Amino acid sequence: MSANTLRAEPATLGTQYVETDHGAAARPAAPRHPSLTTTVPREFVHRAGVAEVMLTGWERADERRFAVSAQWPRGHIFFTSVNGCHDPLIAAETLRQIGSLLAHAEYGVPLGHHFLMWDLSLTVRPEHLLVGGAPASLDIDVVCEDVRMRRESLAGLRYTTVMRRAGQVVATGGASFTCMTSKVYQRLRADRLDGAGPQLALTAPTAPQNVGRVSPTDVVLTPVGRPDRWQLRVDTRHPVLFEHPVDHIPGMMLLEAARQAAVAAVDEDAMPLSITGEFSRYAELDTPCVIEARRLPRTDQGEVVQVSGRQDGEAVFCSTVTVAAPGA
Missing domain, CATH: 3.10.129.10 (Hotdog Thioesterase)
Structure with a gap:
């Protein structure tokens, strides 16, 4: 398994000296916080603000399977709670972000390419969506089922997900999209980009x-x-x-x-x-x-x-x- 989980490397908190064959030598002290949670790069999920990034890491399991982690805040300015539960549409946004993350981070789609979502489906289990005393941490299994390549570049894919919270299934769903270069997009949308x-x-x-x-x-x-x-x-x-x-x-x-x-x-x-x-x-x-x-x-x-x-x-x-x- 090749790990691509995003981890923050903490700054060196001190220096220790160890004896070597050549005398005392300095080396950085062992990190006191070996694994800190952060979000994935906002550019990977097509967000301008870090606060709108739901994903916190990813890991490749095999050629088509990935493990993605995410976190939902207890409160959000738009995805507000529904009857004491996290908004199901925050799960839809999480699902959307997974596709662009994997396209950029695992399938080599350059930043600046454009994505066209063709469909998205989501089913939630409200009993596991209850807002608790801390943000909801999610473990998401992702399977890329229909990866389409064009001249060794990703043209589009379909993927399915199972989202779990503390081992319980919170939501299942899937989506498909195609992607295109900025040049192709400019040609496709010229009438809207230049003189809409x-x-x-x-x-x-x-x-x-x-x-x-x-x-x-x-x-x-x-x-x-x-x-x-x-x-x-x-x-x-x-x-x-x-x-x-x-x-x-x-x-x-x-x-x-x-x-x-x-x-x-x-x-x-x-x-x-x-x-x-x-x-x-x-x-x-x-x-x-x-x-x-x-x-x-x-x-x-x-x-x-x-x-x-x-x-x-x-x-x-x-x-x-x-x-x-x-x-x-």
Whole structure:
């Protein structure tokens, strides 16, 4: 096993002298703190701020299997607790970060390449998501199932994960993405990078309590006069959803829109149990995005809501969210 776990090497805390064949020689004292926890480099997970990095290390088990460690804070400015549990969407963000980490650190994708997420799925176990007296430390098993190479460079991959906390499974999920050079991305997005239309005016949020939120600034839906339809509310100043400048609406914002729409359709205190997202095209910043929710037949797991997003009449993403109301 080749270890790539990120470790902080402590500064030398003193000097000791040892006898050698050539007399006394100085050497650094043995580290008093042999293993300190830190985050992985923020660049590896495409974050601008260290505070938004969830991953703390990784280790290769074999050609396609990895062990990743992560930590969730007890409180977060956006991924707030839900009925005393860690927000399931923080698990989705952790899942997203794993893909970019392994692409850069293990598959040699240069920093500056662009990633396109095609799908993400996540199922959580609320009984193991309870917020405790300390941050939640996670051990995550990752399997890369579909590694696609192009001229010895990674073109994309699919991966699955099992997240454990103190040995208990907290969440399972997977995702797939493709990656491209900056040059290819510039060519693909030229009309948006060079002369994109004006950004839409910021629209009013729906009532936070209707979508399971406390602060209006975290609401991503604007009412349009129908209980099952909204306009996506795009606030590019949001410190987490738009943690750094981008030329399109991030996939995590679309998943948040799906979660809020599902909660609005079922119960304001509903706990998301699973969420899937399929992304068919870039969601643009300068075009209204219509979000629509449709309840599906209930399953043994809970209430099921299908959420879709469209721009200019074309599908942008589709998501299926399963939620359980309190006490269910």
